[in-house]
Amino acid sequence: MAAAATATVQVRPRSDSTHRLVTEAWSTQPPIPVDEYADIYGNPVKRLVMPSGSFVLTYDAVVAVPDEPDADPSGEAQAPADEVPGELLHFTLPSRYCLSDELMATAWELFGQSEPGAARVQAICDWVHDNIKFQYGSSNPLTTALDVFNNRKGVCRDLTHLAVTFCRALNIPARYVFGYLPDLYVPADPAPMDFAAWMEVWLGDRWWTFDPRNNQRRVGRVLIGRGRDALDVAMITTFGPAAFKSMKVWADRAEAA
Amino acid sequence: MAAAATATVQVRPRSDSTHRLVTEAWSTQPPIPVDEYADIYGNPVKRLVMPSGSFVLTYDAVVAVPDEPDADPSGEAQAPADEVPGELLHFTLPSRYCLSDELMATAWELFGQSEPGAARVQAICDWVHDNIKFQYGSSNPLTTALDVFNNRKGVCRDLTHLAVTFCRALNIPARYVFGYLPDLYVPADPAPMDFAAWMEVWLGDRWWTFDPRNNQRRVGRVLIGRGRDALDVAMITTFGPAAFKSMKVWADRAEAA
Amino acid sequence: MAAAATATVQVRPRSDSTHRLVTEAWSTQPPIPVDEYADIYGNPVKRLVMPSGSFVLTYDAVVAVPDEPDADPSGEAQAPADEVPGELLHFTLPSRYCLSDELMATAWELFGQSEPGAARVQAICDWVHDNIKFQYGSSNPLTTALDVFNNRKGVCRDLTHLAVTFCRALNIPARYVFGYLPDLYVPADPAPMDFAAWMEVWLGDRWWTFDPRNNQRRVGRVLIGRGRDALDVAMITTFGPAAFKSMKVWADRAEAA
């Protein structure tokens, strides 16, 4: 790139999800010092000043995941507002992309008849999965859940935003997460390999994984970041004139030893 | 009110600002148990289930404040993105009401020629103070900083949102705060006494107080809550059918013993 | 007192135990500003500079407690070292007063034959309750659990230290807690009303209350502070020449409205 620029990078998996790190290696070319911190959501972030000229960043990890797919939330009840842990209540509020205040009436209209709890969240995922067309290039950094609802298309980020928004409009705590999802990879898919976004929803007394894009319980999620919406969990954010030439993401399945 | 409803209340001053608590007393009528927690920003929150029927909540405190007005930030430089403490970087991002992405070009156009640092933030406050008319009832819970910019009117919440938004658009960390501001009270003012909103901006290596509504350094701020925008620091939030009959806020000056 | 002295005070109940605050009032005579913070264990602490001369500090609160006694841990298993939440593992280590390294062999000798889990912790409480004589004035600020074991007497602080020590020697996370215990008050008891100390022990996947001094599940605990041992949770700590004239602690039972 043309000149030095500060960047923040989120690639290291969080340590409080279902996977476990086995090996990892981080390096850059040229080698430069990295500042590390946890953001307000506890996500591990690396910050670096990328030098001018070509710059390559490499992160390799082997991660162990459970053999079982995402836990089954069937039958879990919605937690009343006085029982949700206080420090999580902000996950019922609107955020930059998740305009649950604007979509409040719509949410009640579409899902108000469903049974509160896991069934209602599943109804939301079904609706989003069935009504929002997955289409690369259909959204941009200003696209909100309201836009997605109106345009009826988006990428996994957008489908997740809309489902999160409906949950919050119905007072169900919901957070946006992103990470690696290995078996996402389909050889015939012309699109480049990428990170995946899904959501976590508070039911009963814990968080549960829902994935409006795939709308199925999956094996192999490796969670990198959590936040209110995609703003909080960007894989890379640059402050300055960086040009992003290419990114390759591998998330292959390795057989257990 | 008609039926029980859960509410979260922020009235206790934060313990990490310039004031110091001297006495305090909390009670409700009828007396009910309260759940307490710190939210994601460290704000002290009380949560309670308000019974049906009449319900009164009382919080009295005597607070000591410095004799000096807000510290003078003149000459402070803008911190580069690699020197802002990492866990504060999210205060450069857009939020629900502070659409710094939408107002990015406007911010650079209006303030890009000013000297980076305290002078630039002061230029923002001057502009907001001079161009946005203070008018009760001119905004609602969906009003964003973009709306305020377009409509050119608002209350202290709105003026603060707009100033916060301009700061973030220029990569200056800014957070929304609210609290008591005793000498705000003007006998001739027909409006009821209320809480006040202002902002804190990161310059050099610390936070500084700026107040776009009053646009002057003041004595006597008692800070209750901090957050990305007004969503995070509501004095009272209800989950359910509560009807809010009346609120009286006193913030009188007591002479030192 | 003769000259100004800094003091830290722990009287406010923690907000994450089983009780709930209903009303509270704090004041001092003369009125002085108070600094508040959470210590490393999350205990709420007030710090103040006591003026020379007479100084009175008042804290009144009404607190709601569950009707039920402490939860029954019967049958809970000991958590293996790889399942205890990592941030709690330090509660298996020795501390200033709880010399679990010195008493390791003794602990295994006394309790190694008991069934791991709740039964083993109960065996510890039984042994301490039956073998350590409760006697006011039998210990001082340098008295460790090893001294208590050797001298076979102590106050509730000492009995708790010894029980905590045995737990840790057996790799069971244990923490020292102190608080109000209203029905502790016995009219015929010549000793002044005081705070009480007991412990919390990690079994299965949560903390459980054990009380080696009373050795029974009780109603009405109001927990103020938690820590490794009594060092971490002093009701009042002075830095300087304060003379402590008198303290009156009331913890009376109020009937529910």
Place this chain on the structure above:
Amino acid sequence: MAAAATATVQVRPRSDSTHRLVTEAWSTQPPIPVDEYADIYGNPVKRLVMPSGSFVLTYDAVVAVPDEPDADPSGEAQAPADEVPGELLHFTLPSRYCLSDELMATAWELFGQSEPGAARVQAICDWVHDNIKFQYGSSNPLTTALDVFNNRKGVCRDLTHLAVTFCRALNIPARYVFGYLPDLYVPADPAPMDFAAWMEVWLGDRWWTFDPRNNQRRVGRVLIGRGRDALDVAMITTFGPAAFKSMKVWADRAEAA
């Protein structure tokens, strides 16, 4: 080793000291999943269940350190008890190995005439460096600062414990730290390369590095862990029957690119 055993490992440098990570790589042979968490002091810890049989753990990192030696604290004043940040006050209390209560009178006798502040802490380091003989094998896991004072010998862990103890006895916040100190390595030294221990002391409004063992300001410290004393920052702690065959620590100086 003979059977599986849980171990906690602290080898990753903390991210909030003066060094910056450039590259790092973690792996084990055989490869096994690792649990990661931050302990109560914010130290990054890895926890793993070591399988029976041979087990090798490898951590390689390149770290950038400032060219300058430890900052010079000369002239810094001792912070009064009401100005030390509240959450750090526990670093003035005794701990398992740092019996500042037992050595209170000694500390005042030896250092009470020195000028409070940096000069007093330096007097402590001088005394410890001059009076405690550095001798491998002179202490064991039960050795306290009181023992070190009486025996007049120890390793860097023990010298640090004694200096920390004297500081706390004089109301100066002090914490124990350990890490890599590359230029510690002296080819003629028959002892194996090892980690080093030193301390941080709160003077004025920040922490300062003091090193009673070397008693000089040095270049190249890479801080791994902080705590009350050596108990909190063990490089490896095992829960079970592990036999520790060998450890090789390299901390070589690499020239900047």
